[in-house]
Amino acid sequence: MKRFDKASVTIKDVAKRAGVAHSTVSLVMNDREHVSPKLRERILKISNEMGYMPNMVARSLISKRSSTVGVVFPENPHFFTITYFLMMIEGIQNACKKYDRALMFFSLDQTKGESYYQISRKWLIDVMVIMNVDYTRDISKDIEDLRKNGIAFSIVTKYVGKEKVNAVCVDNFEGVRLALEYLAERGHKRVGYISGHPNSSDGPERLQAFKALSKKMGFDQDRDLIVQGDFTFESGEREAPKLLGLKKRPTAIFAASDYMAIGAMRAMKAQGISIPKDIALIGFDNTLEAAYVEPALTTIRQPLQEMGEKAVDLAVRSMNDENFEPQLAVLKPELIIRQSC
Amino acid sequence: MKRFDKASVTIKDVAKRAGVAHSTVSLVMNDREHVSPKLRERILKISNEMGYMPNMVARSLISKRSSTVGVVFPENPHFFTITYFLMMIEGIQNACKKYDRALMFFSLDQTKGESYYQISRKWLIDVMVIMNVDYTRDISKDIEDLRKNGIAFSIVTKYVGKEKVNAVCVDNFEGVRLALEYLAERGHKRVGYISGHPNSSDGPERLQAFKALSKKMGFDQDRDLIVQGDFTFESGEREAPKLLGLKKRPTAIFAASDYMAIGAMRAMKAQGISIPKDIALIGFDNTLEAAYVEPALTTIRQPLQEMGEKAVDLAVRSMNDENFEPQLAVLKPELIIRQSC
DNA sequence: TTGAAAGCGATACCAC
DNA sequence: GTGGTATCGCTTTCAA
Numbered sequence: 001m002k003r004f005d006k007a008s009v010t011i012k013d014v015a016k017r018a019g020v021a022h023s024t025v026s027l028v029m030n031d032r033e034h035v036s037p038k039l040r041e042r043i044l045k046i047s048n049e050m051g052y053m054p055n056m057v058a059r060s061l062i063s064k065r066s067s068t069v070g071v072v073f074p075e076n077p078h079f080f081t082i083t084y085f086l087m088m089i090e091g092i093q094n095a096c097k098k099y100d101r102a103l104m105f106f107s108l109d110q111t112k113g114e115s116y117y118q119i120s121r122k123w124l125i126d127v128m129v130i131m132n133v134d135y136t137r138d139i140s141k142d143i144e145d146l147r148k149n150g151i152a153f154s155i156v157t158k159y160v161g162k163e164k165v166n167a168v169c170v171d172n173f174e175g176v177r178l179a180l181e182y183l184a185e186r187g188h189k190r191v192g193y194i195s196g197h198p199n200s201s202d203g204p205e206r207l208q209a210f211k212a213l214s215k216k217m218g219f220d221q222d223r224d225l226i227v228q229g230d231f232t233f234e235s236g237e238r239e240a241p242k243l244l245g246l247k248k249r250p251t252a253i254f255a256a257s258d259y260m261a262i263g264a265m266r267a268m269k270a271q272g273i274s275i276p277k278d279i280a281l282i283g284f285d286n287t288l289e290a291a292y293v294e295p296a297l298t299t300i301r302q303p304l305q306e307m308g309e310k311a312v313d314l315a316v317r318s319m320n321d322e323n324f325e326p327q328l329a330v331l332k333p334e335l336i337i338r339q340s341c
Numbered sequence: 342m343k344r345f346d347k348a349s350v351t352i353k354d355v356a357k358r359a360g361v362a363h364s365t366v367s368l369v370m371n372d373r374e375h376v377s378p379k380l381r382e383r384i385l386k387i388s389n390e391m392g393y394m395p396n397m398v399a400r401s402l403i404s405k406r407s408s409t410v411g412v413v414f415p416e417n418p419h420f421f422t423i424t425y426f427l428m429m430i431e432g433i434q435n436a437c438k439k440y441d442r443a444l445m446f447f448s449l450d451q452t453k454g455e456s457y458y459q460i461s462r463k464w465l466i467d468v469m470v471i472m473n474v475d476y477t478r479d480i481s482k483d484i485e486d487l488r489k490n491g492i493a494f495s496i497v498t499k500y501v502g503k504e505k506v507n508a509v510c511v512d513n514f515e516g517v518r519l520a521l522e523y524l525a526e527r528g529h530k531r532v533g534y535i536s537g538h539p540n541s542s543d544g545p546e547r548l549q550a551f552k553a554l555s556k557k558m559g560f561d562q563d564r565d566l567i568v569q570g571d572f573t574f575e576s577g578e579r580e581a582p583k584l585l586g587l588k589k590r591p592t593a594i595f596a597a598s599d600y601m602a603i604g605a606m607r608a609m610k611a612q613g614i615s616i617p618k619d620i621a622l623i624g625f626d627n628t629l630e631a632a633y634v635e636p637a638l639t640t641i642r643q644p645l646q647e648m649g650e651k652a653v654d655l656a657v658r659s660m661n662d663e664n665f666e667p668q669l670a671v672l673k674p675e676l677i678i679r680q681s682c
Numbered sequence: 683t684t685g686a687a688a689g690c691g692a693t694a695c696c697a698c
Numbered sequence: 699g700t701g702g703t704a705t706c707g708c709t710t711t712c713a714a
Contacts, residue, residue, distance in 0.1 A: 008462065010707055021685040026709060034683060057401045057465045058707035062690050066398065068445075080431040081424065081629060090421040093446070102464065103446040104409070107438065121349070123443065124398045262633070288422060292603070294635030351691055362701040367693060375699055399691035403706050685714080690707105697702085 009052045018046050029054060056102075060124050068102045069095070069312055070125035072116055074134055075109040083288040084259075084304065085131060088156060091308025092129055099316055101127065110137055116153070117145035127315045128153040129308075135160055135199045152319035154311035158201040158328065166314040168307045168329045172202060175300040175333035176209035179282050180217055182298075182335055183252050188280060190220040192243035192250035194260050197230040206256045206284065225250060229260045236263025244271060244279075252280035252341065258287045258299055265293060265340070280341040286334075295339035303331045350393045359387050370395060397443075401465050409443045410436070410653055411466035413457055415475055416450040424629040425600075425645065426472060429497060432649025433470055440657055442468065451478055457494070458486035468656045469494040470649075476501055476540045493660035495652035499542035505667045507655040509648045513543060516641040516674035517550035520623050521558055523639075523676055524593050529621060531561040533584035533591035535601045538571040547597045547625065566591060570601045577604025585612060585620075593621035593682065599631045599640055606634060606681070621682040627675075636680035644672050 011029070015022035020043065027035050028043045035043075060066045071092060073079050080086070096103045106119050116139070120128055128146070130153060133139060140161050146153050147163070158169035183191055193210050196203030207226070215221060227242050229235035236255055240263065243250055255261035261283030268275060275281050275295055283290060286301035310329050318324040352370070356363035361384065368376050369384045376384075401407045412433060414420050421427070437444045447460050457480070461469055469487070471494055474480060481502050487494050488504070499510035524532055534551050537544030548567070556562060568583050570576035577596055581604065584591055596602035602624030609616055616622050616636055624631060627642035651670050659665040 008707090011709095012707075022707090023686080023709075024684060027684090030709080036683065039683085053459055053463050055402075055465070055707050056463050057398055057407065058690090059709075060398045060690095061396075061402050061692090062707080062709045064690080077435060078431065080427050080434055083422065083424070083629070086421050086427060090419065093421055093448070094418060097448065105434070105444040105446070107434070118394055122394050122397050124396070288424075289630070289633050292630050292633040349691090352693095353691075363691090364693075364695095364702075365700060368700090371693085377699065380699085396691050399706090400693075401706095402691080402708090403693045405706080683714105686712090688709105688711085690709090693705085695702100695704085698700085 008055075009050045010055070011052070014043065014047045014050055014052050017050065018043050064124055065126040066104075066124040067100075068104045068123075068125060068127070069099075069315075070104045070106060070119065070123065070128045071131060072106045072108050072119060072128060073131045075107045075111075079107065084257075084285060087287065087304035088131070088308035088311075091305035091310075092312055093308075094305070095309045095312035095316075099312070110134065115142045115145070117142050117149070117151070120146060120149075120151045120153075126151060127312065127319055129311045129315065130155045132156075132200075133159070135201065152315040154315045156307055156311050158205075160201050164326045166311070166318060166326045166328075168311045168314070168331065169201065170302040170307070170333050171330050172205040172333075173209045173213075175284060175302070176206055177213055178333060178335045179254055179284070179300050180210070180213050180219070182337075183254065183280070183282065183341070184217055184219075186252075186280065186341065188252040189218065190248070190250045190252070191225065192246075192253045193226045194229045194236055194239050194243070194253065194255040194264060195226060196256035196260075198228070200231070203231070203256065210254070220250075222246075222248075229256065231257040231259060233259045233263040233266075236260030236265075237267045238263070240264035240267040241271075244268065244273065250279065252282065255281070255283050258283040258285045258290045258297060261297055261299065261340075262289060262293050265297070276339070276341050282341045286336050290336070290338070298338045298341040299336050301334040301336045303334070306331055350391045351396070352393070355384065355388045355391055355393050358391065359384050405465055406467040407445075407465040408441070409445045409464075409466060409468070410440075410656075411445045411447060411460065411464065411469045412472060413447045413449050413460060413469060414472045416448045416452075420448065425598075425626060428628065428645035429472070429649035429652075432646035432651075433653055434649075435646070436650045436653035436657075440653070451475065456483045456486070458483050458490070458492070461487060461490075461492045461494075467492060468653065468660055470652045470656065471496045473497075474500070474542075476542070493656040495656045497648055497652050499546075499669065501542050507652070507659060507667045507669075509652045509655070509670045509672065510542065511643040511648070511674050512671050513546040513674075514550045514554075516625060516643070517547055518554055519674060519676045520595055520625070520641050521551070521554050521560070523678075524595065524621065524623065524682070525558055525560075527593075527621065527682065529593040530559065531589070531591045531593070532566065533587075533594045534567045535570045535577055535580050535584070535594065535596040535605060536567060537597035537601070539569070541572070544572070544597065551595070551597075561591075563587075563589075570597065572598040572600060574600045574604040574607075577601030577606075578608045579604070581605035581608040582612070585609065585614065591620065593623065595623050595625075597625050599624035599626045599628045599638060602638055602640070602681075603630055603634050606638070617680070617682050623682045627677050631677070631679070639679045639682035640677050642675040642677045644675070647672055 154166035283299035290297040495507035624640035631638040
């Protein structure tokens, strides 16, 4: 079935009607110089009358730039209902508006050998945002391919490889400090910690910060005060009971993500433990759910929207400026006090 | 800056290396007939060795199909954190995987005169999902443009114009019936109703169902038992007090969306009203938040994921089959019993 | 300042 | 079956 056959007004149609070469129309459409103001005016008027719209696909093909931002995320059927990512996407979308680019999403199945670079090639993506890298796989070659071929990209969050790349993350050390200082203020010295996914950048970083700071601040240092989660609700619900069951129970629990904190909350409620009266609870991220649970979750805010927007900003800048040095943008976290602590 | 200069393996490169015409390679890549098995084998092998990847953009240009699904939503900076839409998008994304299409998002600013058809033209979108139509504007011409030019599309939810188009919605009448029957079972006869946005399809439909059914079932019919919200949290928080302040207070509140129900919940808590002991509360949609609030919200589930997936299914079918009659898919709602009622 | 012609990477048609 | 050639709509030299 043929499509667009009648309605498609092309640059040539406009040129014919204006009695000029289509290359001239192209110059006008792209706001370039070397066209007399009078002619420019006339062409603009005609193109409006005819309802001309540039064909982005043709433009992409010739220019090798797609006027899109490609967001690549690891294969996960529930990606779009993980609010953590969505808040970032909100920022990415805002940046897209700013730069007048469309937004494309690609799920990457690394088990099938798909690579970031392949996607950029296949779709001529020139600005890419890479989300939630799985660090059990070595993506350094993939990263190198992107770089070598001049594809601008940013990673959220922090890239743990040694290459210098655009990346955006939150200051985890500062975030943990905010949480622990607040806990200390409230009189807690025995804090249980539910750690994040070990194959991420944030998980180990926050854990390390917790270890260092809780020691420095004179908190109890028992080994079993630290349990291993993976950022998910389920892991919080699973691991919290280990802390609750300790002979000497912690007076507060700090989860490295809100999802885990909410999972822990569920487990605590199941045992009839009252929050924050019996045990205080604090999370990390400030995802949407934190405000909805009861008691509302006290947490460390990651500026997720800003992070998404910044990721696009960095990529666009490195696209426009050959000499732009890839950089890591570290954004400030913030303590959000609600009811759980 | 030139891009892809070295790495780009094209169909011609493969052809040259195989010593055949590039049109032959194209046939092989598209799994078409008229190529001997032996040659096909050889070409496939070479193309793999060379790491050939089809250029989707070039393919789109010539074929006038983009291999994408374009989701168009009304301008809204917070679109991506409204879980109602995201659950649909989850379904759309799953359908994209199924049909091996990439996912594109476009925000439509009708105040700037942007149209659905323009977007499809500009990006050669051949499968479009239109979300959350604003029915204060007449989009019938736009719809007609899409249809005339053979762009396959679906609307979520229900299209209120008279044209026959693909659309997906939930059976609102049945949903309201489920809610009211459940309320009746629990002994309620005096139910306050917070209505949805009047310029949507769901808002008026649910309201009408509520009026008809509550009458039929012998519920109290006072005028002031119905207040006007707009589906948002804020409107629920704003309108609920009007019901709570009635001389003869309702024993249950039915909100036409979960967001409004949760807003109402907030208002009720502020007045020290206990749910469901003092007043029962039931929502509509079953968005993510419904499970997180306390008490967890009893609600009518819309199969949002299925609706998103179905929308793509319908559009793809009407693209592939000229004779496919545009249809309205009405999906079944479901009562989800939690704690609020 | 303007126009003619080449070409981006693919598909499709028509000879052979 | 296979290869040559036109074409999709646009940008970009390069002459005039």
